[in-house]
Amino acid sequence: MSRDRVDERLETLLARAHQQLGIVVYDGLMGSGGPPELRDPDQMLGSLLAAAHRRTGEAVAGRLARRHGKEHGERVVADGVARAENLLMRRLAVVRLKYRQRAMDCAREHWPLNVVTVIEKAVDAVQELITGLEEEDLVETACDRLVQVSRSMGRVLALPGSATQPTPALGGYDYLEEVEEYLSTCSARLVAQARRSKQLLDSELIPHFHAPELSCLGMLELAQDLSDDLDLAHREALSLSRAVAAVKEASTDFRGADLRSADLAGADLEGIRWDASTVWPPEWKERIWKASLAAANGHGELIVGVEPHGSTVAVDL
Structure with a gap:
């Protein structure tokens, strides 16, 4: 095994150890009712632990930053979705129970409607349009269906966006912060794809129906582009669905x-x-x-x- 490979594995292990130390310390405090009022001997031990945790994090962040060219202190996450799903169920059960109602409320805010079904209906409508354009047999209700698709995409745009990242507490591993970050990241990606699809619908595809001369070839190209955008939106909708399910599972x-x-x-x-x-x-x-x-x-x-x-x-x- 090459030296670079060994160094990379060591850095990964150090990063995971630092992350787990922060989780254990924070969950232990919150699960027992919050940080205790420390006496002098406890204060000294707590200061030593906090300093060790902070310095370990700084060292790991510095090594990763030098290797990957990232700024010092930036959080490096290889796979955010997998990390969040595994992390939620690894948190102390008393912490998950303590904050389960707030976590469930957060999940409901990010899932006010079944966005997977909404996107799938939009995909079906666009596929029918493509079939009609290819066969030069455009149905009269095609434009109305696209208007309905645009309205349904507008409902997706109302999902909560990416929240401003709060100041990390004790290493940045607060349970509710992790839940919010996980859901908001998935919602933001879905909203971005939905916005792109709606803009293509409203500004380019639907206006073709009201043009003096209907261009089936031009509409076909736009419909195919829209279909590609909706496929990406469908993938993000499934990702959000899995995120919501993971939060509910950790809360149940x-x-x-x-x-x-x-x-x-x-x-x-x-x-x-x-x-x-x-x-x-x-x-x-x-x-x-x-x-x-x-x-x-x-x-x-x-x-x-x-x-x-x-x-x-x-x-x-």
């Missing part, structure tokens, strides 16, 4: 989780999936069992409901 799946230190007072537990290996606070165990029903998959999973039940959950655990 607590099978095998250790929740003994979680504060469940006032928490919305409806819809949480758990199993026999999930550990609840002792004072909540019986209440959770009575409020849960067996999942339909028959794999020993349970789902927390709204109202307590009078009998034990009938499930083979």
